[in-house]
Amino acid sequence: MPAEQVPVLRWLETASLPLADLEQARVIRLGLDAISVTFKGERAAANTVLRKREVFHHLLELAAEEKVFGxxxxxxxxxxxxxxxxxxxxxxxxxxxxxxxxxxxxxRVGRTRGARMRAMYACMYYAALRPEEAAGLKRENCELPREGWGLLTLETARPFANKRYTDSGAAHDDRGLKHRADKDTRPVPIPPALVKVLREHIEEFGVAGDGRLFATSKGGFYTNSAISRIWNSVRMQAFTPEQVASSLAATPYDLRHAAVSLWLASGVAPTEVAKRAGHSVEVLQRVYAKVIDGQQELANAKIMSALEE
Incomplete structure (x- = not known):
């Protein structure tokens, strides 16, 4: 062990509870109470609590596997x-x-940042890309014909994280696609409107040294905060004060939700929507339940029309 890490290990040993104490329900409850609040002592978001509880559970499963607990x-x-x-x-x-x-x-936002991010936002809306998928999109992943539909073949994602937590030491690390096997790809057909936006983007701004479509003027990555900050300014440019104050497209990720909602409302089969969006039909039905429920009358009309033939 490097000498500078020895004091850290000693501190952990003295500051931590003995693992055996976790056999007491009282201590387990203290742990559950701790993951249910933020560092400020405020109530944590439900999804955050559930994710931390899952990590806690896996750690204790490992301890049981190692025979520390029965x-x-x-x-x-x-x-x-x-x-x-x-x-x-x-x-x-x-x-x-x-x-x-x-x-x-x-x-119209900023000198060039808004213009550079326009095509990224367009990918989230027209192709339902996650922000990290758009960040990893390269020219070689794009089929952009002069007429008709194009195709994006997604193969990597570049999620943003503190560089202390990435394998490469960079703020963005190469990852596989979410819910996909390593090196698996996801083809997403894109409408002519997005093909046009991407062609214009490449013509005006080119691509980064590694082929990425979306990069800063110096070829770097956009941080999540920068993407959100520009988006807030975009909303102020496009929306009325009442809409700005509402939750309408409050985050860039809402563009992905809008894309999937539009596909479902247009009558695209849920299996095809899930395939293009990159998650399971089960997740689709749970996350977009209200959108799907809103299509009940349309579905009934289609069934009735088929029965009357």
């Missing part, structure tokens, strides 16, 4: 997790007219 002590503690809200709020979803207004407003 069984996972967490399983014996009755604890009601907070209710997580996965479903998309329809109030955040923009319609096509509003989406176009937002994309048209992007070039």
């Amino acid at each position: 069984v996972n002590p967490l399983n014996g503690v009755k604890w009601t997790p907070p209710e997580a809200v996965d479903a998309v709020d329809p109030r955040t979803v923009v319609n096509p007219r509003q989406a176009r207004a937002l994309l048209d407003a992007a070039p």
Whole structure:
């Protein structure tokens, strides 16, 4: 062990509870209480609590596997997790007219940043890309014909994290696609409107040294805070004061929700929507339940028409 890490290990040994103490329900509850609040002592978001509880559970499973415990002590503690809200709020979803207004407003923000990010936002709306998927998109992943539909073949994602937590030491690390096997790809057909935006973007700004479409003027990556900050300015340019104060497209990720909602509302089969969006049909039905429920009358009409033939 490097000499500078020895004091750290000693501090951990003296500051931590003995692992055997976790066999006491009282101590387990202290742990659950701790993951349920933020560092400021405020109530943590439900999804955050559930994620931390899952990590806690896995650690204790490892201890049980190593025979430190007979069984996972967490399983014996009755604890009601907070209710997580996965479903998309329809109030955040923009319609096509509003989406176009937002994309048209992007070039008016800042000197070049808004213009450079316009195509990235467009990928989130027209192709339902996650921000980290857009960050990893390269020219070689794009089929951009002069007419008709194009195709994006996604193969990597570049999520933003503190450089202390990445393997490469950079703020963005190369990762595989979410919910996909390593080196698996996801083809996403894109409409002519997005093909046009991407062709214009490449013509005006070119690509980064490694082929990435979306980069700063110096070829770097955009941070999450920069993407959100520009987006807030875009909303102020495109929306009325009432809309700005609302939850309508409050975050760039809401563009992805708008894309998936539009596909479902257009009658695209859920299996195809899930395939293009990159998650399972089960997740699709849970997250977009309210959107799917809103199509009940349309579905009934289609069934009735088929029965009358």
